[in-house]
């Protein structure tokens with residue numbers, strides 16, 4: 001396993017921190033790595049308190065970090081959702097900055 005997972009996971013947890021629905025603090029075990037493309041990492045985040053699942057897409061840039069909750073709903077995330085985000089990652093090669101609509105300056109790319 002990529003050792004960066006742990007670090008990325010810690011960053012994501014730090015950014016998300018609490019369930020948007022019930023305010024429960026997330027634990028590292030609540031965040032499950034799904035896969036990654038070149039610079040995008042996908043996670044499934046499940047609140048153990050209220051059961052809300054979210055798919056989290058995190059973009060790891062050179063120095064910047066952006067996280068987006070791609071999906072959020074009360075039902076458990078299904079395999080189909082997971083497939084969707086995997087497909088999304090496969091066809092996606094790092095244009096998240098455009099997707100998020102911010103102009104990243106100083107990427108040094």
Ligand SMILES: [Zn+2]
Nearest residue numbers: 019022047050
């Ligand atoms: Zn919750």
